[in-house]
Amino acid sequence: MTGGRLAVRKTYKLFIGGAFPRSESGRTLELEGYNVARASRKDAREAVVAARKAFGGWSAATAYNRGQVLYRLAETMETRAGAFAAACTGRREVARAIDRVVWYAGWADKLAQVLGSANPVAGPYFNFTIPEPTGVVAIIAPTEPALDGLVARLAPAVVGGNAVIILASDDHPLAAIELAEAVATSDVPGGVVNVLTGLRSELAPVLAAHMDVNAIDVTGADGDVAALEVLAAENVKRVVRAREDRSPWEIASFMELKTVWHPIGR
Amino acid sequence: MTDLQKRGDRSPVPTDWTYAPAPESTDIVRLQERYGLYVGGEWLETKDQFTTIAPRDESPLAEVGQASEADVQNAVAAAREAFKSWSKLPATERAKYLFRIARILAERSREFAVLESLNGGKPIKESRDVDLPLAAAHFFYYAGWADKLEYAYPNRSPKPLGVAGQIIPWNFPLLMLAWKIAPALACGNTVVLKPAETTPLTALLFADVCRQAEVPPGVVNIVTGDGSTGAHLVRSEGIGKVAFTGSTEVGKAIQRELAGRDISLTLELGGKAANIVFEDCALDQAVEGIVNGIYFNQGHVCCAGSRLLVQESIHDQLVRKLKRRMSTLRVGDPLDKNTDVGAINSKAQLDRITELVQAGTDEGAELYQPPCRLPEKGWWFAPTVFTNVAQSHRIAQEEIFGPVLSVLTFRTPDEAVEKANNTMYGLSAGIWTEKGSRILWMADRLRAGVVWGNTFNRFDPASPFGGYKESGFGREGGRHGLEAYLRFE
Structure with a gap:
C-alpha cells in the first residue's frame, strides 16, 4: 500500500494466439510475489497450433512491413520501460533490450541481400538463393538476464518471419509476460509470439518432441539438453544455440535457404 | 551389326532400325583383386573383407575392406594428425591442391565414369556427362574459395572445424564424394570419408588421385564398410563435424547419436518432390523434364520428381505423351552408350521398389510400364508410372528411390501448392509454365530447398543444394x- 491506496495488482497469464488465457489446467505457481500461470502440455500444444496459424501471414508479409512492426514493438516497450525495469535487473537492461529490438528491426529488409546470393551457374538460368523462415520455433529463454536474454533470442527469430513459442524463465517469468503485453499492443499479429510460463522441465520436452515445431532454441535450456536433442531428431528439428550477441547470423540460424532456377530464353 | 538391305543403285539401308549395341570398353579400368583402407596416405589391411559387385550382372569386381571400430579410430587419428599442418598451410597452397584434384579428375574422367557405371549400375552416358564433369567442377569451384573465406564471411574470422566424418550414398558415389571433400578441404579441414557399402570403388580410386596430386598423407582418408563402419565414425571422439547424405531414417539416428555433443552436423536426406505442370507449359519440353526428373539414374535420386502434379485440363494429353515417350526409353546394360535406364543398384533396393509398387497397385492406383525386355542377370526395374493416385497412397508419400512416378492432379495454383507441400519432405520441386511470374509465385510458396523452373535435376557447384523439413539441414554448393565446414570466432 502506497500513499494510502491499495495497488491494483496484475494477473499474470499465458499469451497464446494474441489472447491472454489462464492455463487450461487451472494451475499456478507463486513466483516473484505473484500467482503465475503454470502452463500444461495442452497449453503448449495450443500454442503450437496458434503459431502455425500465424506463420503463413507473418512469413508472407513484406520485409519492410515486418521491420516496421518490430520497430513498433520497440516503441511499445519504451513506454513500458518502468514496468520492464521492475521485472528485470533495471533500466540499463531495458535500454539494452529495446535497442536490440530496434537493431534487429532494421535487418528485416536487408537479410536477403546479406544472406542470399545470385549464383553464376553454367547454363541458361537465373539462379538465386534467398533465406526463408523455417516455420514454428520453440525458444527456451535464458534465465538471466530475464528481459534482454529473452529479447536476444526472440528478435532474431521473429524478424526473419518465424512464429515463436517462448518458454519463459522458471524463476523470473514476469519479464516475459510484460513483453507479451508489449507485443499485444504493438502490431505483431496474434500467434506470431506466444509465451508460456510454468515449469520448463515439464514443457520443453513437449515442444522438443512436437512434430509441427520446426526448430528449437536451446540457448536457455538447463538440465538435460541432450535429451531434448534426442526428441528433436524425430522430425529433424533445427537445434539452435546462441553463438553471437547481435548478428545477422543469429537470424540465419532460424532460416532455411531456398535456391530457385529460373529459365532464361528468348 | 544390323543387316543391310541393297536397294538397286541407291545406298543400302538397315533391314530394321533398332539400336545396335554400343558397349563402352571396360579395359581402361584396372581393378585390384583386393582393396584395403586408405589411411594416412597408405593402404591398411582389414581383418574382414566383403565382395563388391556389378549390379548389371551380379559379377564380383573386387574384395573390399570392412573397417572395424579400431580401423575407423586409426583413420580419425591420421586425419587429426594431418589437420595440424593442413589447417596451417597457406590457404593459397590448399587451393592449389584442390585445383590439381579437379584437373586430374577431368583427365581421368573416362576411367572414373566406366568404373562408376560398373560398380553402381548407372548408364555410362550419365556418369560420363553428368557425374564426372560435375565432380571435377565442384573441386574447381571450391578450390577458388580456399583463400577467400574472409570475403565470404567478413568480420567473422572463419576457422576449420577439424576432422570431418563424411558418409555418402550409393546413387552418385563420386559426385557425393566431391560435394563432401571439396568444401571440407577448402575450409582447412581433413576428412574421413565412408563411401556406401555397395559402391566403394570410385572412392578407392580417388585415393589414387590424391596420390597423384601429392595431397599430404592423412588429409583424405577413405574407410569402406557397411552401416556399422558409419556408426563407428559418427561415434568417434576425434571428429568435429559429421556430414551425411542418405535416408531420413539414418539421418535421424545420426542426429540422435550426436545429441549433447558439440559437433557440427549437416544432413541431406530423402525427398518426395512435386513436379508441377501447368496447362500453359511447353508440353513436349515438360514431358522431357518429367522423364529426366524421375527416370534419371533409375530414380535413385533424393531430389527426383517422383510426384507429378498435372493441371486437370491437360492430364489425359500429358499422360498419353508421357507413356509414348517412356516406350522409347532403353533399359539395359549401363555400359551401353545408348542406355537410358541402367541397373538397380542392389537387390535390397530392388526389393524395396517392388514392395512399394505392389502397394501402389493394392491401394488402387493404375500401373503402366512400357513393354521392354529386361536382361536376365542383374537387377532391373522397368520405368513405371501410376495414374489415379491419391495423396494418402504410400506411393504418394514414401520415397521409393526407383523409376516410379505417381501422377496426381490439381486445378488451381493454390491447390498445387497445397498438394506439393503435403509431405514431410522438402528437398526439391519443379514448375512447368510459360508464365515467368507464376514460376516465381509458386517458388515463393513451395517449402523446398531447390526449385526448378522449366527444368529438373539440374546441378551446379555454384548453386546451393539442401532441404527443408525432414529432408535435412545445411547446404552443399x-x-x-x-x-557447414567452418566455425567462427
Whole structure:
C-alpha cells in the first residue's frame, strides 16, 4: 500500500494466439510475489497450433512491413520501460533490450541481400538463393538476464518471419509476460509470439518432441539438453544455440535457404 | 551389326532400325583383386573383407575392406594428425591442391565414369556427362574459395572445424564424394570419408588421385564398410563435424547419436518432390523434364520428381505423351552408350521398389510400364508410372528411390501448392509454365530447398543444394556450402 491506496495488482497469464488465457489446467505457481500461470502440455500444444496459424501471414508479409512492426514493438516497450525495469535487473537492461529490438528491426529488409546470393551457374538460368523462415520455433529463454536474454533470442527469430513459442524463465517469468503485453499492443499479429510460463522441465520436452515445431532454441535450456536433442531428431528439428550477441547470423540460424532456377530464353 | 538391305543403285539401308549395341570398353579400368583402407596416405589391411559387385550382372569386381571400430579410430587419428599442418598451410597452397584434384579428375574422367557405371549400375552416358564433369567442377569451384573465406564471411574470422566424418550414398558415389571433400578441404579441414557399402570403388580410386596430386598423407582418408563402419565414425571422439547424405531414417539416428555433443552436423536426406505442370507449359519440353526428373539414374535420386502434379485440363494429353515417350526409353546394360535406364543398384533396393509398387497397385492406383525386355542377370526395374493416385497412397508419400512416378492432379495454383507441400519432405520441386511470374509465385510458396523452373535435376557447384523439413539441414554448393565446414570466432 502506497500513499494510502491499495495497488491494483496484475494477473499474470499465458499469451497464446494474441489472447491472454489462464492455463487450461487451472494451475499456478507463486513466483516473484505473484500467482503465475503454470502452463500444461495442452497449453503448449495450443500454442503450437496458434503459431502455425500465424506463420503463413507473418512469413508472407513484406520485409519492410515486418521491420516496421518490430520497430513498433520497440516503441511499445519504451513506454513500458518502468514496468520492464521492475521485472528485470533495471533500466540499463531495458535500454539494452529495446535497442536490440530496434537493431534487429532494421535487418528485416536487408537479410536477403546479406544472406542470399545470385549464383553464376553454367547454363541458361537465373539462379538465386534467398533465406526463408523455417516455420514454428520453440525458444527456451535464458534465465538471466530475464528481459534482454529473452529479447536476444526472440528478435532474431521473429524478424526473419518465424512464429515463436517462448518458454519463459522458471524463476523470473514476469519479464516475459510484460513483453507479451508489449507485443499485444504493438502490431505483431496474434500467434506470431506466444509465451508460456510454468515449469520448463515439464514443457520443453513437449515442444522438443512436437512434430509441427520446426526448430528449437536451446540457448536457455538447463538440465538435460541432450535429451531434448534426442526428441528433436524425430522430425529433424533445427537445434539452435546462441553463438553471437547481435548478428545477422543469429537470424540465419532460424532460416532455411531456398535456391530457385529460373529459365532464361528468348 | 544390323543387316543391310541393297536397294538397286541407291545406298543400302538397315533391314530394321533398332539400336545396335554400343558397349563402352571396360579395359581402361584396372581393378585390384583386393582393396584395403586408405589411411594416412597408405593402404591398411582389414581383418574382414566383403565382395563388391556389378549390379548389371551380379559379377564380383573386387574384395573390399570392412573397417572395424579400431580401423575407423586409426583413420580419425591420421586425419587429426594431418589437420595440424593442413589447417596451417597457406590457404593459397590448399587451393592449389584442390585445383590439381579437379584437373586430374577431368583427365581421368573416362576411367572414373566406366568404373562408376560398373560398380553402381548407372548408364555410362550419365556418369560420363553428368557425374564426372560435375565432380571435377565442384573441386574447381571450391578450390577458388580456399583463400577467400574472409570475403565470404567478413568480420567473422572463419576457422576449420577439424576432422570431418563424411558418409555418402550409393546413387552418385563420386559426385557425393566431391560435394563432401571439396568444401571440407577448402575450409582447412581433413576428412574421413565412408563411401556406401555397395559402391566403394570410385572412392578407392580417388585415393589414387590424391596420390597423384601429392595431397599430404592423412588429409583424405577413405574407410569402406557397411552401416556399422558409419556408426563407428559418427561415434568417434576425434571428429568435429559429421556430414551425411542418405535416408531420413539414418539421418535421424545420426542426429540422435550426436545429441549433447558439440559437433557440427549437416544432413541431406530423402525427398518426395512435386513436379508441377501447368496447362500453359511447353508440353513436349515438360514431358522431357518429367522423364529426366524421375527416370534419371533409375530414380535413385533424393531430389527426383517422383510426384507429378498435372493441371486437370491437360492430364489425359500429358499422360498419353508421357507413356509414348517412356516406350522409347532403353533399359539395359549401363555400359551401353545408348542406355537410358541402367541397373538397380542392389537387390535390397530392388526389393524395396517392388514392395512399394505392389502397394501402389493394392491401394488402387493404375500401373503402366512400357513393354521392354529386361536382361536376365542383374537387377532391373522397368520405368513405371501410376495414374489415379491419391495423396494418402504410400506411393504418394514414401520415397521409393526407383523409376516410379505417381501422377496426381490439381486445378488451381493454390491447390498445387497445397498438394506439393503435403509431405514431410522438402528437398526439391519443379514448375512447368510459360508464365515467368507464376514460376516465381509458386517458388515463393513451395517449402523446398531447390526449385526448378522449366527444368529438373539440374546441378551446379555454384548453386546451393539442401532441404527443408525432414529432408535435412545445411547446404552443399555455392558460398552457402562453406558454412557447414567452418566455425567462427
